[in-house]
Amino acid sequence: MHVTSPAFKENAARALGDPGLQKALGKAKGAFLQRRAEAVARLPEFEALRDIGRDIKNHTLAHLDFYLETFAANVERAGGTVHWCRTAEEARAAVLEICRAAGAKTVTKGKSMISEELGINAHLEAHGIRPVETDLGEYIIQLRRETPSHIIAPAFHLNREDWEADFRRAHTDLDPDRVFHERRDILAEARTKLRQQFLAADVGITGANFLIAETGSSVIVTNEGNGDLTQTLPRVHIALASIEKVVPTLEDCVSLLRLLARSATGQDFSVYTTFSTGGRRPGDLDGPQEYHVVLVDNGRSEMLGTEFQEMLRCIRCAACMNHCPVYGAVGGHSYGWVYPGPMGSVLTPSLIGVDKAGHLPNASTFCGKCESVCPVKIPLPKMMRHWREREFERHLQPGAARGSLALWAWFARRPQAYRLATRAAVALLRLLARGRGAFTSFPFAGGWTAGRDLPVPQGRTFMAEYAARQRGR
Amino acid sequence: MSREAILSAIRRGLKRGPLPPDQRLMLEARLAAHPRHLIPARSRLPRAEQVALFIRNVEKEFGSVRRLADAREVPAAVAEFLAAQNLPPRLAIAPHPELIGLDWSARPMLQVEARRGAAEDAVSLQHGFAGIAETGTLMLPSAPERPTTLNLLPDTALVFLRASRILGAYEEAFDLLRAELGAMPRNVMLVTGPSRSADIEQTLELGAHGPRRLHILLVDDDPAALSAP
């Protein structure tokens, strides 16, 4: 996938000025927040389950080698095959080889972020195999030749009008008189079109929300049923999963499932939660003949033992981006790679390098909302700070930023000078504001004021206020 | 080989070598015991209330339930449901003894075929292995007598379920699965309501790729589940 993370600032500026995107973001965001809050309120044990979720993942990561070996042994016992892949390249090659061996022309796909990360679709296309995304959101993204802008709602950035226009363009057999007044009409058209693809496909590729060591199963969670059709109808099923998806037992898995849907879509449980174990059994009337798990590292093992290890607990629920003011303002594409929002700001530098993705951990207001909703309690703001420190250490920031920080550090170590300077600054800003509440532009602060207002300081400095209150006691 | 490379990279990250035998034994014991974690209290109820919670949750998720006093009433209930929904009197049923053993000939208008699901099917009748009250979820493990395609391809999915098979939490359903089936079947679906999508403007719409309707025929074979709460 093409990386535009180094251009985060330009991406964000463009996003802020895009009326269609702003409309879509405004409409979609509230729904997620309210539904999650209601689902959490319905389950008194939710907070206690977050601690349990964190502990299960920590236990698994501490023994990751053991659980992966156990998982692989159990997949093989059930007649499946595990392909261990260190890099994206190895994973692409493994997928292609399985498809070729199956003589595949058409491959249906369930929604999978790891597939985006590995660039599976482009690789298959380059080798004459047609990948068809079947998740409704992924399907339209594929028609538009875009990338997902959200990890659970790929078409988060689109409005209803966009769907209609794209269907009219891509489905050339479409009757011009067909109406798309309702979302229902759009859904019906996609269902009909994709039904044909499900039946034609030779191989089905899904992701995996979890792998279960105890049973050698891969687990997918969907609402549409597309993932299940993808893994049930073709002759070959490939489950793509990164190594941190493994959990020990079914009990561990259901404890995390209780957190996943509530945090993601605000449902108590998703419509389809499906456990796949091996291929078709004797006497079975349906199901794939072959079952493959492509198990991918691609940078995860490097995160173990570092200050970013805890990021590997992520269950990809998207609560952090749904609650993030920065994501809500600039949308997912601004982040420039596969994973947007706070989880992307931590994960992307780990996977593609802080030199390319250094802007992302800086795109944060440190409001802490992401950590407070994360179902496995990942300290996202702390990790973004770690990235900022690494970036600073490696002199990756521009001179102006380094200079200002050095200046600030000088004052910060000299309290008298600091107080004097802040008092002077407050007085000056209020003088310049001439009664207005905020600046919409300010010399040398265009980067700030282009996307938001700069508030004029109200009242005195913190220290002056504090001293006054102490005196008043 | 990549397998060894990945495993040693993991061990390097964790700053240790392969696990010593005593630690492996401990982890193997944890797998064998598969301990339960906190189970929400919501489904820990007397039988009758547990069944009522299951039904409430199915309905909350846009499914429907009809209670029947006896399994022999199933063919009539199917015929009535199809007529009420204006659906053709034709369906694919799971080749499960409990379903093929029913007296379908009493309803000569119904065309019943015991087989897997097909793309053009309008209606299917699946055999429910268990119900989970916690979220109104059906457990449908694959087997020759319980084909997965019946859960997915038809527009309207009917499911036969005995009230005695309704349990509180997911953990209880998996224990039942382990006890009765031993190893994990090829496919275990947990189904909660009919198919849906929120991909268009994050607004829920029923009937995505799977069934648009989910209707459960619940046979009251458990006297304890009947007593009024």
Ligand code: SF4
């Ligand atoms: S970091 Fe936490 S909140 Fe964000 S996607 Fe991962 S699990 Fe969900």
